[in-house]
Amino acid sequence: MSSPSTDRVVRSVLIAALTVMALALAGAGLAQRSSFDHLRTTFPLTGVHAVTPCESCHVGGQMAGTPRQCEYCHRPGSRIAATAKPMRHVVTTQACDVCHRSAATWAGARYSHVGVAPGSCMSCHNGMAAPGKPTRHVQTTSSCDSCHRSLAWLPAGFNHAGVAAGTCANCHNGSTATGKPPTHIVTTQSCDICHRTGVAWIPTQFNHTGIAAGTCATCHNGVNAVGKPPTHVATTLSCDQCHRTGVAWLPAGFNHAGVVAGSCGTCHVAGGPGLARPANHIPYETQILNGASLACDACHTSTTTFTAQRMNHNNSQGNGSGNCKGCHQTGTTFLGTMQRNSLTHQSRTGVTDCSQAGCHRPLGGTGSTYVRWL
Numbered sequence: 001m002s003s004p005s006t007d008r009v010v011r012s013v014l015i016a017a018l019t020v021m022a023l024a025l026a027g028a029g030l031a032q033r034s035s036f037d038h039l040r041t042t043f044p045l046t047g048v049h050a051v052t053p054c055e056s057c058h059v060g061g062q063m064a065g066t067p068r069q070c071e072y073c074h075r076p077g078s079r080i081a082a083t084a085k086p087m088r089h090v091v092t093t094q095a096c097d098v099c100h101r102s103a104a105t106w107a108g109a110r111y112s113h114v115g116v117a118p119g120s121c122m123s124c125h126n127g128m129a130a131p132g133k134p135t136r137h138v139q140t141t142s143s144c145d146s147c148h149r150s151l152a153w154l155p156a157g158f159n160h161a162g163v164a165a166g167t168c169a170n171c172h173n174g175s176t177a178t179g180k181p182p183t184h185i186v187t188t189q190s191c192d193i194c195h196r197t198g199v200a201w202i203p204t205q206f207n208h209t210g211i212a213a214g215t216c217a218t219c220h221n222g223v224n225a226v227g228k229p230p231t232h233v234a235t236t237l238s239c240d241q242c243h244r245t246g247v248a249w250l251p252a253g254f255n256h257a258g259v260v261a262g263s264c265g266t267c268h269v270a271g272g273p274g275l276a277r278p279a280n281h282i283p284y285e286t287q288i289l290n291g292a293s294l295a296c297d298a299c300h301t302s303t304t305t306f307t308a309q310r311m312n313h314n315n316s317q318g319n320g321s322g323n324c325k326g327c328h329q330t331g332t333t334f335l336g337t338m339q340r341n342s343l344t345h346q347s348r349t350g351v352t353d354c355s356q357a358g359c360h361r362p363l364g365g366t367g368s369t370y371v372r373w374l
Helices: 004-035
Strands: none
Touching: none
16 A cells, blocks of 8 residues: 555656646647648638637537538527627628628628618618617608618708798708808798708899898898909999899999099909900090090990990091091991992092091081081
8 A cells, every 4th residue: 555645746747747748739739720721721810710719619629610601600509609690780681791891890891782672771770770860860751761872871862842831940950951051141031932942052042022222232241142253343332223133143234323524444444344445446545636545435425335426526636637547447347337448439649638638527528527428
């Protein structure tokens, strides 16, 4: 019979031997695991699978026959320790990897809506299985797909059919739906008085009925509504003195009352706010007064049209200087047929100008002075 001390020695030796064997087997297993290429199984270890212990999938050390389908492991009651579908998961028979594209996280899944029956969005989009209507959502009983596309919630096109007139602000209050910006025209009218529903905010037609005369600049200041452009005629008059409200800016009838005589060129110049003289206009700067300029209103006496003009020849050609041909000559486009016809005109030898010839007024005797040729 062995002694107690002998038994203790034997037990110690056995424990040491078993420990050495266990370490040897573990080392062999680690070496085998580190050298094994898992791609040979056609199941690459990515994401969470790369750091999952082998025995979590290979239960009992069984290698062959380990399933590769997500739904075999990720289901309730699976003998493999893997996360299963939660109770509130979207009801579907599709495989996990149809929506979940990453082995690192469940988030970022893209659900395929192909085959989903129209009007059945709420079956999933109820706030549990999938995101539902937020608390500030537009009040509606329409199905989600009436406004939203299955690619994203926004942009959404709300169907305004059936919305009662004058109730826009029930939704367009800046919280549920886009409301008036801070720079909006001050008004108590309903949105649909000016804006067209279901299309776009702009263009819009403001109803100017009831607007007090002379108050245009209250809104038309360049912030709340279109204001004067930089090239506008310099004036302190109210917009409605020239522009017709509620229709369009143009045409506009400028009120010339009070405009200082001879100051037309202040506005009626190239690049100015008023209509400038055309390229074929009579060259009045050098041809009329021998270097002096003639103001527009010397000939253009109408404030509504340019065509009812009468050229003022007084003190321009009546001094015998003889410069008629500066305008009245063949080839010019200034006065059309009121020009010398080189084929039929009776010229006088040595005569250089119409008036000096003694034919046309003021020095000649034919026709009315400065009005017509004959």
